[in-house]
Amino acid sequence: ALTTGIVGLPNVGKSTLFNAITRAGAESANYPFCTIDPNVGVVDVRDERMDKLAAMVNPQRIVPTSFQFTDIAGLVKGASKGEGLGNQFLSHIREVDAIIHVVRCFEDENIVHVSGQVNPLEDMETINLELVLSDLETVERRLDRIARQKKSGDKDAAIEHTILEKLQVALAEGKPARSVELVEDERKRINSLNLLTLKRMLYAANVAEDDVADVDDVNPHVEALKKQALTEGAEVVTISAQLEAEIAELEGEERELFLEELGLESSGLDRLVAAAYRLLGLATYFTAGEKEVRAWTIRQGMRAPQAAGVIHSDFERGFIRAEVVSFEDLMAAGSMPGAREKGHLRSEGKEYVVHDGDVVHFRFNV
Numbered sequence: 001a002l003t004t005g006i007v008g009l010p011n012v013g014k015s016t017l018f019n020a021i022t023r024a025g026a027e028s029a030n031y032p033f034c035t036i037d038p039n040v041g042v043v044d045v046r047d048e049r050m051d052k053l054a055a056m057v058n059p060q061r062i063v064p065t066s067f068q069f070t071d072i073a074g075l076v077k078g079a080s081k082g083e084g085l086g087n088q089f090l091s092h093i094r095e096v097d098a099i100i101h102v103v104r105c106f107e108d109e110n111i112v113h114v115s116g117q118v119n120p121l122e123d124m125e126t127i128n129l130e131l132v133l134s135d136l137e138t139v140e141r142r143l144d145r146i147a148r149q150k151k152s153g154d155k156d157a158a159i160e161h162t163i164l165e166k167l168q169v170a171l172a173e174g175k176p177a178r179s180v181e182l183v184e185d186e187r188k189r190i191n192s193l194n195l196l197t198l199k200r201m202l203y204a205a206n207v208a209e210d211d212v213a214d215v216d217d218v219n220p221h222v223e224a225l226k227k228q229a230l231t232e233g234a235e236v237v238t239i240s241a242q243l244e245a246e247i248a249e250l251e252g253e254e255r256e257l258f259l260e261e262l263g264l265e266s267s268g269l270d271r272l273v274a275a276a277y278r279l280l281g282l283a284t285y286f287t288a289g290e291k292e293v294r295a296w297t298i299r300q301g302m303r304a305p306q307a308a309g310v311i312h313s314d315f316e317r318g319f320i321r322a323e324v325v326s327f328e329d330l331m332a333a334g335s336m337p338g339a340r341e342k343g344h345l346r347s348e349g350k351e352y353v354v355h356d357g358d359v360v361h362f363r364f365n366v
């Protein structure tokens with residue numbers, strides 16, 4: 001499964017947020033790994049469309065899809081230089097697919113800030129610089145290693161060398177690797193380096209409980225963060241980690257009421273999951289039967305057999321066809337037979353690219 005790592009300086013609210021995540025925890029016992037690894041938290045992906053599907057189909061159960069977070073604590077200034085712990089944390093970041101960078105935007109004189117005062121821009125820079133320095137080291141080490149091959153006339157080594165030099169220039173200027181324009185082939189050639197600053201990243205602005213509803217009017221830290229993020233092309237999600245822990249305890253109507261009281265449409269966690277979904281280019285499709293209505297996560301652009309493979313590898317291997325109707329068409333028709341009558345139920349083959357919101361029934365050989 002894809003995972004996003006939560007990073008940030010000490011005392012910005014990472015653990016608080018991660019606790020909210022584990023408390024919100026996915027219902028299903030299908031995720032045994034999260035009880036094995038205390039640093040992994042899995043949450044249900046809330047999707048209103050599921051409720052509407054369930055109202056139509058009346059299934060025995062509803063199974064949402066899930067999203068995985070990894071807590072990567074311990075990133076501090078100087079981590080990239082540290083032989084020990086610092087480097088270890090950086091290696092954990094190497095394993096995630098995207099990064100959520102928590103930035104402290106709440107004032108609280110009782111909670112020490114590592115650099116003495118709340119300063120989101122400085123915090124962003126500190127963490128980003130550690131990642132950049134780590135990548136610079138990786139790139140330079142690789143450059144050293146392939147220098148000889150290049151000299152002896154190895155063509156691939158020469159191509160890689162050129163790419164690495166481009167990256168080296170940017171990184172040495174303190175810029176992330178993702179700021180360097182690379183074509184698909186170039187990207188593939190350096191993929192195995194797993195550069196940290198090539199990973200997609202979004203910022204989570206951790207604000208005080210009171211700020212969360214109309215944060216733009218009241219919190220200058222968030223404003224500064226957003227401005228900076230814009231120049232990086234990065235998204236910002238405003239969240240109150242402390243509040244999330246409370247929201248995570250609630251379900252159903254109670255939850256709705258609480259959010260309404262706070263002036264929020266959805267919890268920060270839900271918005272964070274949605275943003276991570278966008279960041280990672282993910283989409284959801286549904287299966288809907290009397291037994292269960294269920295959501296499945298795919299990467300955008302996946303074809304029908306691969307999407308079937310998310311359910312079970314047998315589905316992918318034995319794929320014959322997919323019967324597909326879009327969520328909107330199904331709702332408009334009111335029922336599956338209704339959608340069929342209107343000609344909205346399509347029979348699609350191997351080349352079909354599954355869309356977000358598709359309701360799918362796979363036909364396959366076992």
Ligand code: GDP
Nearest residue numbers: 010011012013014015016106108111207208241
């Ligand atoms: P971490 O070191 O980044 O994991 O930070 P923690 O989650 O441990 O939070 C550090 C301290 O800040 C704890 O005492 C939290 O209760 C507190 N804290 C976290 N979020 C907020 C917040 O939104 N407002 C306030 N006032 N305190 C917070």
